Amino acid sequence: xxxxxxxxxxxxxxxxxxxxxxxxxxxxxxxxxxxxxxxxxxxxxxxxxxxxxxxxxxxxxxxxxxxxxxxxxxxxxxxxxxxxxxxxxxxxxxxxxxxxxxxxxxxxxxxxxxxxxxxxxxxxxxxxxxxxxxxxxxxxxxxxxxxxxxxxxxxxxxxxxxxxxxxxxxxxxxxxxxxxxxxxxxxxxxxxxxxxxxxxxxxxxxxxxxxxxxxxxxxxxxxxxxxxxxxxxxxxxxxxxxxxxxxxxxxxxxxxxxxxxxxxxxxxxxxxxxxxxxxxxxxxxxxxxxxxxxxxxxxxxxxxxxxxx
Numbered sequence: 001x002x003x004x005x006x007x008x009x010x011x012x013x014x015x016x017x018x019x020x021x022x023x024x025x026x027x028x029x030x031x032x033x034x035x036x037x038x039x040x041x042x043x044x045x046x047x048x049x050x051x052x053x054x055x056x057x058x059x060x061x062x063x064x065x066x067x068x069x070x071x072x073x074x075x076x077x078x079x080x081x082x083x084x085x086x087x088x089x090x091x092x093x094x095x096x097x098x099x100x101x102x103x104x105x106x107x108x109x110x111x112x113x114x115x116x117x118x119x120x121x122x123x124x125x126x127x128x129x130x131x132x133x134x135x136x137x138x139x140x141x142x143x144x145x146x147x148x149x150x151x152x153x154x155x156x157x158x159x160x161x162x163x164x165x166x167x168x169x170x171x172x173x174x175x176x177x178x179x180x181x182x183x184x185x186x187x188x189x190x191x192x193x194x195x196x197x198x199x200x201x202x203x204x205x206x207x208x209x210x211x212x213x214x215x216x217x218x219x220x221x222x223x224x225x226x227x228x229x230x231x232x233x234x235x236x237x238x239x240x241x242x243x244x245x246x247x248x249x250x251x252x253x254x255x256x257x258x259x260x261x262x263x264x265x266x267x268x269x270x271x272x273x274x275x276x277x278x279x280x281x282x283x284x285x286x287x288x289x290x291x292x293x294x295x296x297x298x299x300x301x302x303x304x305x306x307x308x309x
Contacts, residue, residue, distance in 0.1 A: 015063040016232035021217035022058040047072035056206035075210030088198035092185040124154040236282040255296040
């Protein structure tokens with residue numbers, strides 16, 4: 001039985017996610033490279049960058065699940081962040097050269113709480129110059145490192161929660177729940193600016209991406225080439241917000257051939273639905289092609305054998 005399980009791991013294409021607790025000092029790409037060394041020709045990518053300074057949840061996508069990364073990236077994020085008030089740097093964190101602001105004001109706890117409340121909800125946030133956003137085809141951080149002025153326009157993000165966990169000047173610890181696209185270091189920058197001071201981020205832990213939580217994450221150094229397959233989170237986790245429908249074997253075959261399926265069984269659904277196979281796992285994501293016609297925009301792989309119907 002053990003030999004059969006090993007053969008299955010070696011021959012089948014992995015499809016799912018690894019919830020990795022990223023260590024400080026590594027880039028997100030470094031983590032993906034480590035994961036790829038677990039198996040030959042292993043296709044992998046991550047669903048949302050963490051800077052080298054940061055630790056915590058990094059969702060690594062494997063096999064066909066790499067095309068589900070946008071669904072994971074769109075999930076709410078939770079962070080625990082520490083800032084140093086009265087200090088600033090061009091990178092908005094301690095990775096850049098940090099300078100002290102002369103005669104920086106020392107906000108009270110009550111002032112900080114009021115400023116945090118004002119930043120809760122939908123806000124316009126200006127991304128940091130040192131970011132991976134593109135400006136005329138080039139990464140903003142490349143332009144910033146070259147000494148070019150980078151002026152990124154504000155964009156809407158949503159801050160669902162901004163709580164002060166601890167304050168002992170100059171250290172300020174925040175608990176943050178936010179939408180995709182939020183830059184936590186810029187949130188600290190704007191919080192400080194509203195009180196007439198500056199701030200740099202000194203520590204950051206991403207504690208959750210949707211239902212991927214840090215307490216369930218795998219320590220990278222403990223990820224073993226012999227048992228990593230058992231740590232895979234199924235693809236269905238990425239589309240928990242989508243309505244679901246169970247499909248018959250014949251319908252799955254049509255989808256695998258690139259054909260549409262027709263029926264009223266999805267009446268009332270939105271523009272996309274998660275289609276489950278007989279095993280209860282995600283087999284496809286269907287997109288509406290008219291009132292009664294649906295087509296697969298993502299497929300997990302081969303349909304189940306007819307003997308398993």
